Amino acid sequence: MNEFDKLKEKLKEKGFKLTTQRRVILDVIMENKNKHLSSEEIYDLVKRKYPEIGLATVYRTLQLFEELGLVYKLNFDEGRNRYELYQEDAHQHHHLICLKCGNVIEMEGDLLEDLEKLIEKTKNFEIVDHNVKFYGYCSNCRNKV
Amino acid sequence: MNEFDKLKEKLKEKGFKLTTQRRVILDVIMENKNKHLSSEEIYDLVKRKYPEIGLATVYRTLQLFEELGLVYKLNFDEGRNRYELYQEDAHQHHHLICLKCGNVIEMEGDLLEDLEKLIEKTKNFEIVDHNVKFYGYCSNCRNKV
């Protein structure tokens, strides 16, 4: 099943409608799988394909997509949200944020199983998700003086 | 060395001044070591001791304290920042956020050494800090129907 069928199905399931705007927004997010686009950036890209769209619609749709589990909301401490496509296979990755150039690098793999098990046990806390960011200096910036 | 000496020293080091406002703000943060206060909450508490203080001063000071490494900025996805005292010994803790009641529980211990080593090696990324949040259901909420 492709992303659009997933969208259609999830919308129907909850009584939401499949609109052109929602289709185009998903389209843009899918075309930028490896990026971490902000709401404004998505708005700008969507406007190229659908110039009549309003900014509020983009915000509303991203929020809806997050609730539907289609996208993942990211926060890199910039005072704005970013989004990436939720991919079952590739979702388990962490973000490495360079303090010098600001680049965001992905570290694939989850590697938190042991820690999560320990937390569930010692805190009796049922973990359903996590958010992990590492701050430091990327290979590029390390090599410069 | 206590926190105030640390403040004094770090300020002097960078040519900043030791003001009453800064002293009172640090005071409030120290009196709430285990809490995760927002800027507004800190403002309200500070006003009790120093009613003339302005909100902007609190914001400016918290930003300064973060730069000086005296406090740690936290983000629990509420659209506002929170702060906690930076404690050398106790800083290595993660936050468990309950999706039902919103409570934030601390999980002491770092337990990311292996993962960080792996990242430094495979990505040639020098890690200086990290930010880890776990979302789920706290023991209280698990036991309710």
Add this chain to the structure above:
DNA sequence: TGACAATTGAAAATGAATATCATAAACTAT
């Protein structure tokens, strides 16, 4: 003490995100 730079408080400004509301578009059952 006096000079000078840093700091402050009040108010205005910013900017991301949300709410409002009249119009438009999608779905449903005929």
Add this chain to the structure above:
DNA sequence: ATAGTTTATGATATTCATTTTCAATTGTCA
């Protein structure tokens, strides 16, 4: 396809945390 119902949209106004501005104040140090 059509009418009827409901959700969605776009433009705009609004909210709210945070930042900026700027004149007046305060801390530091010789």
